[in-house]
Amino acid sequence: KNQVEQxxxxxxxxxxxxxxxxxxxxxxxxxxxRWYKQDTGRGPVSLTIMTFSENTKSxxxxxxxxxxxxxxxxLHITASQLSDSASYICVVKPSYDxxxxxxxTSLSVIP
Amino acid sequence: DTAVSQTPxxxxxxxxxxxxxxxxxxxxxDTMYWYKQDSKKFLKIMFSYNNKELIIxxxxxxxxxxxxxxxxxxxxxxxxxELGDSAVYFCASSLGTSSRYNEQFFGPGTRLTVL
Numbered sequence: 001k002n003q004v005e006q007x008x009x010x011x012x013x014x015x016x017x018x019x020x021x022x023x024x025x026x027x028x029x030x031x032x033x034r035w036y037k038q039d040t041g042r043g044p045v046s047l048t049i050m051t052f053s054e055n056t057k058s059x060x061x062x063x064x065x066x067x068x069x070x071x072x073x074x075l076h077i078t079a080s081q082l083s084d085s086a087s088y089i090c091v092v093k094p095s096y097d098x099x100x101x102x103x104x105t106s107l108s109v110i111p
Numbered sequence: 112d113t114a115v116s117q118t119p120x121x122x123x124x125x126x127x128x129x130x131x132x133x134x135x136x137x138x139x140x141d142t143m144y145w146y147k148q149d150s151k152k153f154l155k156i157m158f159s160y161n162n163k164e165l166i167i168x169x170x171x172x173x174x175x176x177x178x179x180x181x182x183x184x185x186x187x188x189x190x191x192x193e194l195g196d197s198a199v200y201f202c203a204s205s206l207g208t209s210s211r212y213n214e215q216f217f218g219p220g221t222r223l224t225v226l
Contacts, residue, residue, distance in 0.1 A: 034214065043115070043201050043217025044154070087152055093213050098167055101154045 023090030134202030
């Protein structure tokens with residue numbers, strides 16, 4: 001069964017610190033993986049997309065990695081800011097089916 | 112502004128009423144979606160339309176009926192509202208359904224509260 005799991009469920013970090021969010025999936029065949037950021041009271045926004053052949057991709061202070069062999073992805077946030085407080089959702093696209101959403105990780109950055 | 116818009120943003124209503132939520136996108140996308148996000152923040156797909164044709168219809172009570180008058184609009188009508196329908200409903204759109212075009216652009220959400 002195609003599934004997407006994320007950890008931790010929630011995370012609190014101090015402003016300026018780094019953090020890493022994890023996404024594990026059991027989707028096959030795999031097409032791509034996206035990380036979305038959802039600010040409170042708003043809809044999710046795509047941060048980055050990872051395809052099978054990509055290992056690392058950066059978008060400013062956000063760096064996503066993908067290990068297609070172990071079916072794991074991570075989202076690393078560098079030098080966190082208060083505006084990084086949000087839910088981060090991992091979304092995996094199987095080749096021949098609709099996208100599958102993970103449950104999200106709720107990140108709180110405190111001063 | 113190019114975007115996905117939803118109306119209303121907030122909807123408070125009594126149990127048993129019928130209500131509609133409207134969604135419009137001016138991105139020129141072919142595919143539109145309705146999601147329900149519950150109190151645990153999990154996004155669950157309800158319906159998807161591609162070029163006005165229903166392509167995804169998850170296990171949703173038949174009190175929920177989507178309608179797509181054209182590619183740019185996807186409305187959601189809910190009959191006989193129940194307490195469990197309280198949630199945030201998101202509309203989204205994407206260029207298409209293939210892997211290459213599956214980035215979804217979300218509306219701001221409609222917070223439905225059933226009393």
